Amino acid sequence: MALIGPSGSGKSTLLNILGLLDRPTAGELYxxxxxxGGLRESERTQLRGSTIGFVFQAHFLLSAFTAAENVMMPLxxxxxxxxxxxxxxxxxxxxxxxxxxxQDSPVGNLSGGQQQRVAIAxxxxxxxxxxxxxxxxxxxxxHTADAVFEQMRGINRDAGTTFLMVTHNLAMxxxxxxxxxxxxxxxxxxxx
Ligand SMILES: Nc1ncnc2c1ncn2[C@@H]1O[C@H](COP(=O)(O)OP(=O)(O)OP(=O)(O)O)[C@@H](O)[C@H]1O
Ligand SMILES: [Mg+2]
Numbered sequence: 001m002a003l004i005g006p007s008g009s010g011k012s013t014l015l016n017i018l019g020l021l022d023r024p025t026a027g028e029l030y031x032x033x034x035x036x037g038g039l040r041e042s043e044r045t046q047l048r049g050s051t052i053g054f055v056f057q058a059h060f061l062l063s064a065f066t067a068a069e070n071v072m073m074p075l076x077x078x079x080x081x082x083x084x085x086x087x088x089x090x091x092x093x094x095x096x097x098x099x100x101x102x103q104d105s106p107v108g109n110l111s112g113g114q115q116q117r118v119a120i121a122x123x124x125x126x127x128x129x130x131x132x133x134x135x136x137x138x139x140x141x142x143h144t145a146d147a148v149f150e151q152m153r154g155i156n157r158d159a160g161t162t163f164l165m166v167t168h169n170l171a172m173x174x175x176x177x178x179x180x181x182x183x184x185x186x187x188x189x190x191x192x
Pocket of ligand 1: 005006007008009010011012013014
């Protein structure tokens with residue numbers, strides 16, 4: 001699903017609320033059928049961890065660490081996995097986004113598009129049903145943006161992962177199954 005709308009219309013705010021990073025001043029947010037307003041912070045963290053992956057434009061990768069190590073980070077925060085199992089998961093995810101060859105490279109050495117794909121792989125580490133992406137291809141050239149978008153499209157098709165993606169690229173929005181448009185903090189229209 002694409003989320004479009006002018007600058008300042010509330011797209012990032014909506015993503016932050018949907019991702020349980022921010023709380024709405026009014027109204028109730030349901031995640032997977034569950035009301036979230038009354039949840040404690042620890043319960044919100046738990047629900048977020050099991051349900052939602054994040055890809056931000058500033059992707060917060062650790063540049064001195066390898067691609068595989070970055071993808072493993074969310075797994076390290078959960079207990080009970082062996083190092084070998086985490087590495088195998090990271091390798092499989094990096095293969096999914098076409099970065100098998102680069103798994104042992106420090107991410108600081110990778111191109112912008114490659115780094116964005118590492119961020120996508122990391123968002124998928126805990127196999128969330130939903131990935132929230134704030135302009136994931138915003139600062140990429142059109143060719144690279146297209147490749148990153150196709151990667152998300154393919155994962156959606158193959159694994160059923162839902163991507164909710166903020167974009168200013170209307171051609172890309174048209175290639176999503178659904179588009180929601182925000183204007184002045186309100187949903188103006190939906191397509192699909
Ligand atoms: N923490 C905050 N407190 C109060 N107002 C905020 C806060 N963060 C953002 N805003 C305001 O809320 C509105 C929506 O901001 P938001 O960042 O969600 O827009 P956006 O649609 O993501 O824009 P852009 O396309 O430029 O990224 C803006 O008017 C912004 O100034
Ligand atoms: Mg924004």
